[in-house]
Amino acid sequence: MAAFSPANSFSAFDIEKLVKLAGFYPHDFDFEEINQLRFQLRLCIAGVRNDENFKNLRSPSELSTMIVKRDMVSRYDIVYKLLKLVLVLSVATAGVERIFSATNTIKNKLRSKMGQKFLNNCLAMFIEREFFLQAKDEDIIKYFQAMKERKLSYNL
Template sequence: MDAQYVPQGRSRRFAKQATNLHHFRVDIFLEVIDLHLQEIDNRFNEKNMELLTCMASLSPRGNFSSFDKERILKLASLYPEEFSCYDLTALDLQLDVFLDSMQNDERFHDLQDINSLSMMLVKTRKHETFPLIHLLIKLKLILPVATASVERVFSAMTFVKNKLRNSMGDQLVNDCLVTYIEKEVFLQVSDEKIIDRFKYMKTRRMNL
């Protein structure tokens, strides 16, 4: 690794004089690390980090050691259609009772994630006692799935609605996206069933 680095496929005159150790550590390894850090910064900006921090405040790990009522209320305020001003006030009252109830119940002491917390709340029927908290937990559980689904749709849209098909209507775009994204499901449908579907949609002069 202390030997002089020899570039492959290009002249040595234009290559930077460095050892093999410097080349692989600085020019390759650290360069890749910087690219990963830049990608993480682009994906997890300040708002996303704040959202993740608020979501972590409901984690049951360590007997709810990261519980933070203010952050949980802030998380609920991000769903105005689900939590009205009255609901936020009721949620504030529920959170105080919720923490005491969880820490005094041995069935909730060994939980490690929000998924197990949701299942234990239903199992012990405490989701009926704390309906707003259970609603917030459900919204938190579906958020990663919803986010991934949206990114999947936008990624597929670059293939479906390209420059050659830029004038597509909303309904046609929606239909094409569904068939493109769920291609594994549609591949199970036989050509005969598709033909029969179009044949019986309206009367035609010729049989398909």
């Protein structure tokens, strides 16, 4: 992300780092796009450094907004695609870290007391807690009471 930072007239800008990042996503950037990316990055940064509208930007998100406002997306389409990827990566990484943290919490606290199926059910409820919080307590109680009654009727 730092390589796309517009701070200090793009002082952290690094074409090789950005091309290497794009190379990690072959489904998003094919061979031809990666070859064109170097060229587009050079042109884009040269143009942006000389444009007064880009002087006071501080973050890659502000940069992407200004590229859209200045109608530069079609001219630097591959650069813009990479910039969007950089912005999404930080959010996606945080989401994945949250899931691994939840997995770690549940596995460490309950590891010796449960089987794999129960662990999977706990993880689903822990990760998607906003969804499960919408269920009413009374409905859950009724559901389990009905299960208990069915089990008793089977045993008779």
